Amino acid sequence: MSETYDVPPRVRAGSRSPIQSLADWRAAWLAARDDPDATWLRETTSRLAWQKAPSRGLEGSFHDIAEAPIRWFSDGELNITESCLDRHLATRGDKIAIPWEGDEPGAGGQLSYRELHQEVCRAAGALRAMGVQKGERVIIYMGMVPEAAIAMLACARLGAVHSVVFGGFSAEALRDRVRDCDASVVITQDQGVRGGRPIPLKATCDEALEGERGVTAVLVFQRTGADVGWVDGRDVWWHDCVPTAEPVTEAVVCAAEDPLFILYTSGSTGRPKGVVHTCGGYLTWASYTHEVVFDLREDDVYACVADVGWITGHTYIVYGPLCNGATTLMFESTPLYPDAGRYWDLVARHRVSIFYTAPTAIRALAAQGDDFVTRYDLSSLRVLGTVGEPINPDAWRWYREVVGAGRCTIVDTWWQTETGGIAITPIAPATPVRPGSATLPNPAIVPVLMDDQGRPIVGPGEGRLCLAQPWPGMARTVWGDHPRYVSTYFSTFPGFYFTGDGCRRDGDGYHWITGRVDDVLNVSGHRMGTAEFEAVLVGVDSIAEAAVVGFPHALKGQGVYAYLVLQPDADITEPEALHAAANAACRQQIGAHARIDLVQLVPGLPKTRSGKVMRRILRKVAEGQPDQLGDVSTLADPSVVASIVAGARSLS
Numbered sequence: 001m002s003e004t005y006d007v008p009p010r011v012r013a014g015s016r017s018p019i020q021s022l023a024d025w026r027a028a029w030l031a032a033r034d035d036p037d038a039t040w041l042r043e044t045t046s047r048l049a050w051q052k053a054p055s056r057g058l059e060g061s062f063h064d065i066a067e068a069p070i071r072w073f074s075d076g077e078l079n080i081t082e083s084c085l086d087r088h089l090a091t092r093g094d095k096i097a098i099p100w101e102g103d104e105p106g107a108g109g110q111l112s113y114r115e116l117h118q119e120v121c122r123a124a125g126a127l128r129a130m131g132v133q134k135g136e137r138v139i140i141y142m143g144m145v146p147e148a149a150i151a152m153l154a155c156a157r158l159g160a161v162h163s164v165v166f167g168g169f170s171a172e173a174l175r176d177r178v179r180d181c182d183a184s185v186v187i188t189q190d191q192g193v194r195g196g197r198p199i200p201l202k203a204t205c206d207e208a209l210e211g212e213r214g215v216t217a218v219l220v221f222q223r224t225g226a227d228v229g230w231v232d233g234r235d236v237w238w239h240d241c242v243p244t245a246e247p248v249t250e251a252v253v254c255a256a257e258d259p260l261f262i263l264y265t266s267g268s269t270g271r272p273k274g275v276v277h278t279c280g281g282y283l284t285w286a287s288y289t290h291e292v293v294f295d296l297r298e299d300d301v302y303a304c305v306a307d308v309g310w311i312t313g314h315t316y317i318v319y320g321p322l323c324n325g326a327t328t329l330m331f332e333s334t335p336l337y338p339d340a341g342r343y344w345d346l347v348a349r350h351r352v353s354i355f356y357t358a359p360t361a362i363r364a365l366a367a368q369g370d371d372f373v374t375r376y377d378l379s380s381l382r383v384l385g386t387v388g389e390p391i392n393p394d395a396w397r398w399y400r401e402v403v404g405a406g407r408c409t410i411v412d413t414w415w416q417t418e419t420g421g422i423a424i425t426p427i428a429p430a431t432p433v434r435p436g437s438a439t440l441p442n443p444a445i446v447p448v449l450m451d452d453q454g455r456p457i458v459g460p461g462e463g464r465l466c467l468a469q470p471w472p473g474m475a476r477t478v479w480g481d482h483p484r485y486v487s488t489y490f491s492t493f494p495g496f497y498f499t500g501d502g503c504r505r506d507g508d509g510y511h512w513i514t515g516r517v518d519d520v521l522n523v524s525g526h527r528m529g530t531a532e533f534e535a536v537l538v539g540v541d542s543i544a545e546a547a548v549v550g551f552p553h554a555l556k557g558q559g560v561y562a563y564l565v566l567q568p569d570a571d572i573t574e575p576e577a578l579h580a581a582a583n584a585a586c587r588q589q590i591g592a593h594a595r596i597d598l599v600q601l602v603p604g605l606p607k608t609r610s611g612k613v614m615r616r617i618l619r620k621v622a623e624g625q626p627d628q629l630g631d632v633s634t635l636a637d638p639s640v641v642a643s644i645v646a647g648a649r650s651l652s
């Protein structure tokens with residue numbers, strides 16, 4: 001049994017949260033499970049500025065999801081930017097909505113709610129002048145500048161559907177997304193800046209759009225002033241058209257179930273899927289979870305240092321905080337620039353009270369020593385959040401003791417692009433915490449652990465994590481491919497949403513996420529499919545076959561291990577040369593974050609007689625457990641296993 005930490009008095013003091021204790025949590029959780037309609041109609045009408053308040057709660061079920069997507073609040077009408085901006089103007093017009101910290105320490109600026117509202121209305125006007133209409137798709141390919149949030153909200157103001165593509169993705173990955181959602185406009189910037197280095201966003205965008213007729217306009221925000229390529233008639237500078245645009249003061253009215261955004265994410269098979277979130281349910285969930293989990297207060301300075309290119313940036317930098325009228329910091333740089341004290345310098349200067357980051361950053365910073373932390377005044381901190389991967393107890397303790405000085409609580413929040421918002425988590429003022437445990441489900445989340453036979457496990461145990469009931473923030477479909485949504489999430493355990501994660505539940509009902517049980521990798525919190533790597537690798541000269549698996553990595557959580565079979569006539573025989581070629585191809589076709597750590601040349605892959613690669617064997621070898629391969633007698637050629645084991649690579 002792991003140690004338990006009670007909520008420190010500083011975290012409880014002054015809290016006005018309706019959930020102050022485990023008893024409160026249990027009552028709220030049972031109410032939401034047993035009467036979801038009443039719970040969420042009440043929450044949504046009190047949280048969102050509806051044009052027409054909904055009278056319907058939940059429609060549909062996981063049993064007939066193939067025929068009809070889940071719907072929440074379907075007769076309601078709203079524009080989500082009114083909830084995030086307009087309705088704050090009377091009471092919070094001068095409150096800082098977005099403090100922005102640029103790449104260089106201390107550089108940046110800030111926007112009040114009034115200023116943010118004006119900017120969004122003007123940017124929406126500029127997009128409207130470019131012809132953007134309700135329902136149309138707009139790709140946003142930007143770095144961490146306030147204009148990225150403005151661009152998202154400007155799309156929403158018009159009822160257009162945004163799809164933010166992380167600025168680290170390559171031209172090919174960007175093109176795939178532009179095509180998949182049939183986008184007509186792209187918003188980008190001349191360059192991004194991170195850690196003192198420029199990121200050629202416009203150049204990558206130009207490469208992606210070469211020959212793409214569907215994109216009629218590219219709106220370019222100037223960040224660095226670098227020389228960039230220009231396509232006359234297509235490209236427009238932000239500063240030329242946004243400041244003078246006719247502001248869209250009347251937001252376009254949307255139905256609750258109209259799509260708000262598409263976000264591409266990796267799965268076990270095939271190309272990344274465009275996960276679709278809709279207006280009413282998503283924003284309700286973003287607002288509820290952000291306020292309740294972090295115990296948000298009016299004077300909090302909240303900093304989530306994720307990137308808007310991922311779901312964490314959508315829900316917990318932009319939509320949740322702005323809906324709640326919070327001050328939500330945007331950070332352009334990295335935790336290590338100019339040194340490992342950057343986050344804590346940021347916290348000290350901005351007096352941040354809620355800080356939200358990923359285990360991979362915590363591990364990297366802990367490895368640099370405590371001095372980088374203790375030299376700053378971090379007394380403003382109250383709640384420390386983590387998300388994206390399992391956090392090892394040592395990193396957790398360092399976060400609590402060194403960063404939080406024992407005065408803050410840690411919320412280890414488990415969720416996914418598909419869940420829209422935090423699903424299993426401590427609630428800051430209420431939940432005693434244990435290092436490495438995401439603890440308890442939020443109201444609306446009903447976790448079920450399935451055993452190998454697909455039977456729910458009762459009481460303590462370990463199995464595959466499913467969710468049994470719909471919640472307002474869940475993804476509704478995969479863009480253009482509802483059957484793929486159904487088969488990905490609802491076919492493994494019919495009637496249940498399958499998360500792809502393994503999970504252990506202890507005797508107190510606390511949840512311990514053990515990581516993905518499918519073929520999805522989580523490298524430094526970046527989610528990537530092994531199939532995506534393999535598709536790239538088999539296109540590299542000299543490589544005939546490839547199989548990619550993850551292995552435990554001290555800093556990144558997981559590393560990427562590639563088994564490669566050479567073409568018979570291959571002229572590369574040195575693994576190092578092939579490794580470099582493989583990484584160059586991954587960078588070009590996926591992005592800079594897709595790097596293979598270890599390459600092993602093998603004479604063949606371990607396949608069953610029907611030709612299926614036995615990935616279990618490859619995983620065990622990569623994990624350094626060649627003595628636990630289990631039964632290999634069903635392999636077509638068991639002899640390959642010995643040579644795979646003999647040639648295994650490791651980082652040490």
Ligand code: PRX
Pocket residue numbers: 265310311312386387388389390391412413414415416417418438499500501513515516522525526527
């Ligand atoms: O494996 C889980 C892991 O991240 C996956 C979801 O990745 P993505 O959709 O990119 O969203 C990341 C940010 C919400 C999950 O299936 N994961 C996320 N949070 C945690 C986690 N694993 C363990 N503990 C967490 N707190």
